[in-house]
Amino acid sequence: SSTSISAGLGMAVAHHLRAEEDPSYRERNVIAVIGDGSISAGMAYEAMNNAAVAGPGAERLIVILNDNEMSIAPPVGAMSNYLSRLMSSRKFMGLRELAGKFVKKLPAPVERTARKADEYARGMITGGTLFEELGFYYVGPVDGHDLPQLVSILRNLRDTDNGPIMLHVITEKGHGYQPAEKAGDKYHAVAKFNVVTGEQKKGPAGPPSYTSVFSRELTRRAATDNRIAAITAAMPSGTGLDAFAKAYPDRFFDVGIAEQHAVTFAAGMATEGLRPFCAIYSTFLQRAYDQVMHDVVLQKLPVRFAIDRAGLVGADGATHAGSFDIAYLGCLPGMTIMAPSDELELLHMTATAALFDEGPIALRYPRGSGLGLDLPAEGTPLEIGKGRIIREMGGQSGPEKGGVAILSLGPRLAECLKAADMLAAHGLPPTVADARFAKPFDTELVENLARNHAVLITIEEGSEGGFGSLVGHHLARTGLLDNVRFRPLTLPDRFIDHNTQAAQYAEAGLSAPHIVGTALSALG
Structure with missing residues (x-):
């Protein structure tokens, strides 16, 4: 987002x-496409600010702003309002339509010249002032679904x-497919669906999602x-905060794609005594690491980080996998x-975070x-910082210990219990514990x-350098690593x-058979 x-x-x-180095090398245009939700993010402005002074080569950059007023959630903020004002300049759009009908009656060379003149207008009436001040030659807004016109403009x-x-470009999300036009957010990512009716296949009703449990509590x-406030970065439904927004609109803040x-922003709230919850997907929180x-x-501020989509995420793949937050936090x-x-543990941990004022706390x-x-x-x-014993079946103290x-951190506990049953079948019933806290751990x-x-054995849904590393360091410092x-x-x-998530965890070696294999291998 915002990187293009x-x-x-x-x-x-x-x-x-x-x-310049190789005369046979053909210099080319580069087209970067960015959405109206993404252009509100800071990196887009850093790039535009630099493009004006980047020297030769930058003039061959064409940025297409795909403006459909819809990312996953509707764009918010001043930039969205600014683009809406440009879109709604019907006076200019009317002039364009009238001119378009007129030039089609002219000879081809004159029509091409007229089309160029249309582009040179580039917002004199719509007022693409912001982009102009950043050094860009602004053209638009144009109908992104009028392909002949769009191709002609791109050729010119x-x-x-003038780069x-x-x-x-103005587009409509799901254009041409009525179900998507009516509910673009529901077609951002789809399950199997009926092409004729647009009805998406729903799985059988099951337990509530982790996201909804967090949202409810x-x-x-x-x-x-009334000190609790909720902040999201353009993901109100994805983080479950849409329910909070309906109940407490004055304490809900969607800042757009700006982690x-x-x-x-949450830090500022915390300095003034509020209890802000900053709900961001694990993979997106990486963008804000410096700010964290x-x-x-x-500053030891009590900001609560609700880190959704921690661990592997199935069909969303590597870009959305929450693999690194334990290590980087x-x-x-x-x-x-x-x-x-x-x-149930998530319910208790949300309550814990709500009352915790001793510094930053993360809930993944x-x-x-x-x-x-x-x-x-x-x-x-x-x-x-206190964990719990779930099963205490194996092990003994003293020199004959065995x-x-x-020790599980997070939802792999269910797989650990399956592994415990499998080990018990081998005559090796293990002790199983739930760490609850990666830091400070018990x-x-x-x-x-x-x-x-x-x-x-420690197990976690995270990368190397996380909980296992913290435990290993402690064992080494106390001398227990030798024993x-x-x-x-x-x-x-x-x-x-x-x-699927199950297949991903099997591939990662974090399923019950892998735990059993690790235990048997370690026992020799």
Whole structure:
């Protein structure tokens, strides 16, 4: 999001430099396409600001602004309002339509000249002032579904020397397919659907999603705590905050595709005594890492990070996988990180975050549905940094200690229990524990598991350098690493392609058979 102009500018300048070195190299135009939701993000302006002074090559950059007033959620903010004003300039659009009918009656050379004159108008009446001030030659708005006109404009822009160019194109999401035209947000990503009716196939009713459990508890807490505010970066439905927005519109803020601003905006709220929840997908929070560190953690501000889509995400693939948040947050001093093993734990952890005022706290939870557990009306706050024993079957203290301990962080606990049953069938019933907290983790629990078992396995839905690394460092510092066979199971050091979540975790080696294999291998 918002990266295409920077990449396109780099390509355009590179083409020019290569052409200067090699006369046989043909310099080319570069077209960067960006949506009206994405252009509100800061990186787009950094690129446009640089394009005006990037030197030769930049004039061959053409940016197509695809303006359909719809990303996943409707665009918000001043930029959206500005584009709407350009779109609604019917006076100019009417002149264009009239001129178009007139020039079609003229000889071809005159028609081409007239079309160029139309482009030279470039917002004199619509007022593409912002883009002009940034050094772009603005053309538009034009009908993106009138392909003959669009092709003609692009040909003319290709041959002009007035770049860099901003071509403002008006489109309709799902144009030509009525079900998508009526509900563009529902067709951003689709399951199997009936092409004639547009009806999407729905799976059988099941347990509530983790997202909805978080949303329910946060909205309930806000009823009795007017300091709670909710912030999202253009994902109100994806993060479940649309329900919060309906209940408390004055305390809900959709900042658009601007995660960096969302985090520092939340930090500002926290300085004044509010309890902001910044709900962002794990993979998108990476965009705001500098702000998390400098504007929140360094100042020890109690910003609550609700990190949705943590772990592998199935059909959304590597771009949306929440693989790195434990590692990149776990190294920050004073950061508290929680990971629920099921939806009941998520309920309790949301309540914990709502009342936690000692500094930044992160709550990571996966995409998908819970296990179908009965949920109480409200969550109960947890003790910070304390895990729990789920099964205590194997292991003994002293020099003859043996057995396996499995320490799970997050939703892999269900797979750990399956693995425990499989190991029990081998006559090796393990101890199974739920860490609950990646940081600060329960050092007493970890030390007891290490002292009383021959093998300690940690498992997490995250990359290397996360929870397992933190546990390993602690074992090394305390000398316990020499006394236990420590095996951290993490996501592998590579990206995992689109698939079902179950297949992805099997490929990653984080399923019950892999846990069993690791335990048996460690026992020798």
